[in-house]
Amino acid sequence: MIESDAFVQALQDMGGDFFTGVPDSILGGIIAELMVRRLYTPAVREDEAVGMAAGAYMAGKIPAVLMQNSGLGTSLNTLISLNMIYRQPCILIVSWRGQGGKDAPEHLVMGEVMPQFLDTMKIPHRTLTEKTAVEDFKWVAETFMKQRIPVALVITKGVVKGLHP
Amino acid sequence: MRPEEGTLISRAQALAALLELLTDQPVIICNGFPSREAHKIADRPTHFYMIGSMGNAPAIALGVALAKPNKQVITFDGDGNVLMGMGTLATVGALKPKNFIHVVFDNEVYGTTGNQPTISNVVPLEKVAKAAGYVNVERVLDREDLVYEFKDMLKKDGPSMLLIKVNEFAEDAGRVLHEPPDITKRFMKAIE
Numbered sequence: 001m002i003e004s005d006a007f008v009q010a011l012q013d014m015g016g017d018f019f020t021g022v023p024d025s026i027l028g029g030i031i032a033e034l035m036v037r038r039l040y041t042p043a044v045r046e047d048e049a050v051g052m053a054a055g056a057y058m059a060g061k062i063p064a065v066l067m068q069n070s071g072l073g074t075s076l077n078t079l080i081s082l083n084m085i086y087r088q089p090c091i092l093i094v095s096w097r098g099q100g101g102k103d104a105p106e107h108l109v110m111g112e113v114m115p116q117f118l119d120t121m122k123i124p125h126r127t128l129t130e131k132t133a134v135e136d137f138k139w140v141a142e143t144f145m146k147q148r149i150p151v152a153l154v155i156t157k158g159v160v161k162g163l164h165p
Numbered sequence: 166m167r168p169e170e171g172t173l174i175s176r177a178q179a180l181a182a183l184l185e186l187l188t189d190q191p192v193i194i195c196n197g198f199p200s201r202e203a204h205k206i207a208d209r210p211t212h213f214y215m216i217g218s219m220g221n222a223p224a225i226a227l228g229v230a231l232a233k234p235n236k237q238v239i240t241f242d243g244d245g246n247v248l249m250g251m252g253t254l255a256t257v258g259a260l261k262p263k264n265f266i267h268v269v270f271d272n273e274v275y276g277t278t279g280n281q282p283t284i285s286n287v288v289p290l291e292k293v294a295k296a297a298g299y300v301n302v303e304r305v306l307d308r309e310d311l312v313y314e315f316k317d318m319l320k321k322d323g324p325s326m327l328l329i330k331v332n333e334f335a336e337d338a339g340r341v342l343h344e345p346p347d348i349t350k351r352f353m354k355a356i357e
Contacts, residue, residue, distance in 0.1 A: 018232060041231060041260070043224075044252040051221035051253075055193070055228020058213070058353050063228070081217025082225075087346040 002130055002160045004029035008037065010133070011064055014141040016091060018056040020049045021066030026095035026155055028163035031066060046071030047078040050150075053090040054082055062144070064091040069098070069114050069154075070107065079150055080121060089144045092152040096127070099156055118152055125152035128159055174308050175334040176270045177202045180241070182308055183268060186315055191229050191356045193240040195222040197277035199270060201338040203241060210355035214341045214348055220250030223257060223267055230262040233356065237264045237319065244271040244285035251293065258298025263322040267294070268315075272331045280333055291328040301325040 007030055011019075019034050020041045021027075034040035043049035046067045053063035067075070072094060082088065097103050098111015110117070118125040124143050128136050136153065143151040176199065184207045193213045194200045200214040215222060226240035247254070247269055257265060269290055274280040291302040301321055303314040311329055318325040343351070 048224040051224030052228035055225040056232040059229045059232030085345045
């Protein structure tokens, strides 16, 4: 399991310096660590978080947006009619609720279709594992810089230490 | 309604008055006619013209304002836009960025899609902003008050909202001609 502080440090090491989003339990440890480091600006909706990240990017920041995968639905229009067409990148840290059909009912549909959903929206994505973490972060940084569009790092349950061990 | 027929000024007249008072401040302009009209009146590299993502103008402006605390950041918004992204009034009110000015052109209709009514005739958006935590809010009905209040807001710590009641008249203004990626690059360079 990856420690939350190591995860946040990896994001900061790749230049990440603006963090916003809407919480999810899987991301609880990461958000707590961001708050300890006074780096987190909470948003009320995922599309707002993506909009704030776009503004921060244009003002010289490397932004990351945290959300559960249902937030991809909420922020979809912003991702495609702002970020994609204006070439405004951000790092999407997306928790994979409903993976493998084992979760509350509201997460099951998105949980099943999320990889295809991201493919259809042409959002590059990769699922973090402890073994490949170094490469995964490197891939995120390179894709961000090269493509200048949102890039998603998907977090499955138990990969990054949460609030409740 | 033509501007000369009503008592309210048009959005373009309001925009012209505001742009006269601005120099190199970053201005995030919402999608639809506000961006087209602002582009026609004065095309500045410090303007970020939106063509989609309705409701997100103040969120983008907030991101700029938080990242550049020493620059006063303005957003030009509409009533339909504010209603769509109303949660952002709460985020701005809670974070209280001092360098944030939210201008709302309130014509009570979705102008770009054919003047279908919004609900801002019965929901006073500046009062929503005030309740959410904006420090200064003003509602103005004519050019003279607009100029007075906007000058005042430029001198004060925000967040501030200036709601301008305007008529439904839309200028004959074509689409913004810059390509979206070029708008991003130009804006980024201009506010560096």
